[in-house]
Amino acid sequence: IPLLPLVRCPCCRVRSAVCLVSKPEQNPDRVFYKCPNHRNGKGGCNFFHWEDGEDSYVDYLSSIGVVIPCIDSAGEIEEQEHKVEQKAMKNVEKKVEKVEKKDEMQQILEKIEDLIGLCKMTLCVLWC
Numbered sequence: 424i425p426l427l428p429l430v431r432c433p434c435c436r437v438r439s440a441v442c443l444v445s446k447p448e449q450n451p452d453r454v455f456y457k458c459p460n461h462r463n464g465k466g467g468c469n470f471f472h473w474e475d476g477e478d479s480y481v482d483y484l485s486s487i488g489v490v491i492p493c494i495d496s497a498g499e500i501e502e503q504e505h506k507v508e509q510k511a512m513k514n515v516e517k518k519v520e521k522v523e524k525k526d527e528m529q530q531i532l533e534k535i536e537d538l539i540g541l542c543k544m545t546l547c548v549l550w551c
């Protein structure tokens with residue numbers, strides 16, 4: 424279950440929302456958030472949101488300005504790393520054109536490898 428911040432119930436303002444999973448016989452294992460005082464159709468508190476879909480808990484959180492942790496940040500990191508590598512490779516190609524001696528080329532390749540490593544480290548620091 425991806426954990427979203429549990430906010431205080433906006434309806435009764437006494438208790439914090441709880442995160443639960445629906446029973447399979449009613450809904451197929453869907454995650455929802457509700458007030459512990461919520462009773463379906465029996466009065467009590469109105470606060471109830473599914474995690475996804477229409478009028479979701481995520482929508483509610485953004486409407487009250489709560490910051491939601493980015494769930495697919497891992498994919499973005501991979502993409503950025505890829506771009507950095509491509510940029511570094513273009514630099515290598517430019518330099519290789521100018522260099523004719525093999526040992527000089529080797530030295531430059533080693534430097535570029537260091538550069539790629541440094542870029543990856545920088546990304547890790549930024550994202551962690």
Ligand SMILES: [Zn+2]
Nearest residue numbers: 432435458468
């Ligand atoms: Zn409530």
